Amino acid sequence: MATVTRTGTAQRNAPRPRADAVRNRERIVAAAREMFVEFGPEVPLDEIARRAGVGNATLYRHFPDRDELIRHVVVSVMSRTTDRADAATAEEADPFDALRRFVHAAADERIGALCPMLADGFDKEHPELLAERARLEHAVDGLMERARQAGRLRDDVAVGDLMVALSQLTRPLPGSACVNFDQFVHRHLQLFLDGLEAPARSVLPGSPATLEDLRRES
Template sequence: MSEIAPSGARPQRADARENVRQILRAARAVFAERGFEVSIEEVARRSGLGMGTIYRHFPNKHALVEEVAIGHMRETSEVLARAVDEEPDAWSAFTRVMRHMAEVRSSQMFPVSRRRTTESGPALVAARDALLADLEDLMDRAQREGALRTDVNTYDLVLMMASLPSRIPGDEAAGDLTVDLTGRQLSVLLDGLRAPGAERLPTPAATRPDLDEFFRTRFGV
């Protein structure tokens, strides 16, 4: 993650920036392993820093959750930009971005903080807006190439991706590998997104208010 300070924060000393890096690394690891319902005390333990240091940079758990979510959104925008530059066509770039988003979802790295009713912070809204604009542009390219069906929009896509399952832990004692159903379901999803599409989709399509309400009520951001 490229961020080294909470979004919108004032410039920090080198030691403070390193503390923020440690906190965010620990938060990402803990949330990936155990979900966003884990306590902030566990984040502090994993980071090796005290609770006072955590709260000095993040006044509450939701602020930390939002910062992790912002980091993932910005990373996805970076992945998208590289995919557009490096892949031979828009569909290849599109599927590369979808696989990245599925990996984020599968590892539980998703902005989950249930039962939140207040508005998302401006930095998170800005990161989401930028990512949605990038996705819309990529989808438009793929649709103009004739590879992506034209009756789906960006909001449909994000809602579909949010429905993918998290990774299912295997039996560690028996040495089983982690069971990951996301790859299979993503393949079915991508096949359904291919143009021209065998089924006519019901109307109307999802809208931005639909997406915002979904994230606010289900994921808290």
């Protein structure tokens, strides 16, 4: 019992990060997210520091190496995307409207840009990453199941189908500097969403893509 008390006291007395340190960390993650989308995950770290408005030493104090920074960016994007899914679920009365809102929100979060970051050497089994991935998958599965139960989503699609489409349609080519890329992303996503609505206008080849299918391929 005494040990628990000492542990609890130590946690309460642990110094909180200074507000400026928290702001710097958030600015670094935001800048890294932008530059990874634009130029790929190999962009020089000093360029990320420059865009974030901090010195190199500040960046390395928060993120000792590139892999740790990439992991924090991936987790941040997943977390923000899950929050958008939860908000759509809570605020939209029509389940398909909630799904549509989420898909466009996920595009705005640049979720497709995560794929190039998950290259060889990236720790895909890190506990923080696994926890955030599970939270995202649960939220998206819930969105689709509600739409399906309401008769608004065709029966022959699964979460994997949606995630593949999001990945492919929201992933700009690094360094392409595609002008007005967003307007094309949302147009094409809307075409895809129209194809998800029930009743289905055609029979899809193959079988629905599950998350387990995607993991077997990776």
